[in-house]
Amino acid sequence: MYSFALINKKIVKRNLNLRKAQAQEKRKNGKGSWRPLKNYLGKVVSLSSSELTGNETRISNFVHDISKENLLAAIKDANITGMSGNSFPVYKKINTFLSSKSGKKILLINAVECDPALLHDEWLLNNRYAEILQAINYMTQAFSLERVILAVKNKYFKSNGKLTVSTVPPRYPMGEEHFLIRQAVGIPLENTEIPAEHGILVLNIQSIYQICKIANQCYDGGRFITIADLTEATAKIAYVYPTGNISNLLKTGFGEIGNKHLYKGYGIMLCTGATEADNFSNHETFAAYTNPLEIKNSNKCKRCGSCSRKCPVKIKIDKVVQSVDKNQIFDYSPYHLERCIKCGSCTYFCPASKNVSGYVTEILDLFHNPVGY
Template identity: 35%
Template sequence: MNTFPLIKTKLSNERLMSALLLVLLLYNLPRFLKAPGDILTLLLLLVVGLFLDAGAHYMLFKRPVCAVSAAVTALILFTLSPGAPFWAECAALAAALIIGKAIWGGTGKNPLNPAMVGLALLFILTPLKSPAFEPSWYLLPAVLLSLPFLFIRPLAGLGIIAGMLSALLIGRILTVEAVLAAGVFFWGCLVMTDPVTTTAKPAVGLIIGFLAGILAGLAGQPAAMPIGILVSNLLSHLTDWLDIGGTVKLRKKFSGRQKIIISTELPYIDLTGEDDPAPSAGLPSSSEILRRIEISGVFGMGGAAFPAAEKIKAVMESKSRDKHLIVNAVECDPGLLHDKWLLINRGDEIMRGIEILASCIPFKTVTVAAKNPVGFHLPETVKLHQVRDYYPAGAEKLLVREVVGDAPAECVPAEAGILVLNVQTVYTISKAVLWHRAADRRFITVADLDRRIGRAVRVRLGDGVYETARKILPVAVNVYTGGGIMNACLADDGAVIGEKTNFLAVGRITAFREALCSQCNFCSAYCPVTLHVREIAHYIDDNKQDKAALLHPENCLECGLCSAICPAGRDQARRVKTAKKHIANANTIC
């Protein structure tokens, strides 16, 4: 069953476009104050644009969809063509929406900026006023509100701004009035940052942006700037196609805690109804410890559910001279809270679990990794590694890299002598060895997404998901379960709590809108393993699994972040998992 994140970014393409429309209107404020009748002209042009866009979408997709981007295109053309006859603006708009966008497959698939295509035609049809902007202090609000749009393609936007300012400096006309008249921030913040037509590669974007800005500025011709933008669009797509400029690296670590819930003040609940007997005295031999762990069925409780005994044996048999134990209490998923609860409230049992493991393997270091190490104490023999609060900080490969540092990148941690166990797994090992307790129960997080509250709950494996939810939360209509808030699914009526269940929640969530991709590249930029998520998703949509396989989707952590961060509301994680599954199936056949 496909899992998906229950949280999604509040940033959407529709909100971005609405904000862009507002800024574009502010750029026309001096014009409207001088000629109020132009407001009616703009409204008519918007109607024409939406009608043309709906018609083009109907021909392409057999449904009349009006994209907000059509209104943006119309408003950009209107802004840059003061004094142009209405018929010429309509013709340019038709060229922009049909030649600049529709013939390429619609929104998100066009290599050229549609507004620049229309503007280039407009220069052919009629002479245009130059410069397009009249220097006025009324433009300052528009300039200031333009700046946040640099976030989309920062270096490309800054590149064209630097290029235009350099041209003004060379021409010895670098004044505030000249900057406003040239529309430096209009071009740099609102046009060059179009994610569909400008590369996401920082170095390439900076270079082509600077060249477009300085060459168009030095040319001194009104048509030079739209032509420069179109050339930069072609260069962007050429460098992306040839993979020039390297991989887009992780731009920013995503802090899910800022988005989520979850109050930890609610009391812990034990639904198993059993007390533990007194533990056995002393530690058995290493072979007996492994036997008890194996007989008890202890598994990885962080989500993988891998047999713990096999992992421990792999570390014991490793030829690595230095061996390390990492107790993972990071709570990788931002919706989980029971790992920290265990550290605070079951610290003695966890320390006994560490002692048991240390009696089997001579670890060079023993480390407990946690995000917010407040409320619990560790002995001097155990190191505490505080992990920065970002998602997915607790993923095993990322955690090993952060704690050990010199671990082989491509090697399985256990084979390199690094034993990584979830804190609940260590707790369960102590129960298995000293209490002879079978691993038939576990701690999970139960949350109410609407009320933004959650608590740690102890349950039995095999308990019904809906029955468990109703014992904790009286209203439990839609129940979601899975590894966490970033990897959950709507539970079936007969669903039960299994080895991979860490999370159970009720609440209303928004469905994926599956809008057209705007090529913002956030999914790739935020991917913790720097996958080309956007390209993989496009290949899967086009049923080109073999091409998607060349981009190594098998390295996906399945963290769900690409789906949570997508402003188009697309389930990118599902597409990457499809590509990953295709590779696994192909390897099985071979």
């Protein structure tokens, strides 16, 4: 099943609740300079309660320190993958970083959370900061870190630990690793370069939090996600386990959901449909319900080129859309679709409400699975 964005600019403009939430975030963080990235999306949901939905086991007493060997072994045993939803093992990333020949060892903590409907990273900063600082202490000592940088969007955030806070412009998709490194560390890396090989370890703030639990033998396989009622533009933070049922969790959080459609994924910009029977896997960071989607590829392209202009990695996606819609045989290799970071900006700004990013995933999927072609 192909992924898609649940909103676009037109939908936000027409829905008063989504618009209000967006205006609220704009007042809080501003729109930031357009120089690093042109697109602004802003949050379209806001927390209806800061109370956690679900139960989490907390650490009662922190261990003072942990050796490099013990910390690495514990992270490997816990088998955690990137908490931003990517399925890459954190242990492997740290190992690549530690074997890097770069003299400088920088830990960049990503708390930017640029998807318009994700709020759990900011919640963690506000509600689990002691554990985050403790994990930074463990990692600084065990991995001989030279610098720790915490990247946030909130200009009012104040740190009280031994770390540098980098407040980045709330532009989209600033949370993507390469954009973030350029902005927060000042090192321009190509899309194809692996940051850990250059001595820069980028970890999501929740991965840092879970490392604290791992070091204290308190990791339970659960994680924080955002759940949302998109009809009301409200959200809550939930603690979920891989066997948790998505529909039940949404009912626990918001009450009856009627005949609304269910979605799961990695934020409002990268979702798939869900059924009543679906459980969470190890990776989702978002679950929501809303009215039937208006974003469809049967809508006619207006040939405006907006999708290409808004693509942060400069893919000429309008040409791809037009050729697919005309069923033309097409060589896609010059368009470098493999550079797509699945941000959904093309879909968000499409005035014809097409699922533009879905064209990329569909083509890439066909390319990797030629049997289905």
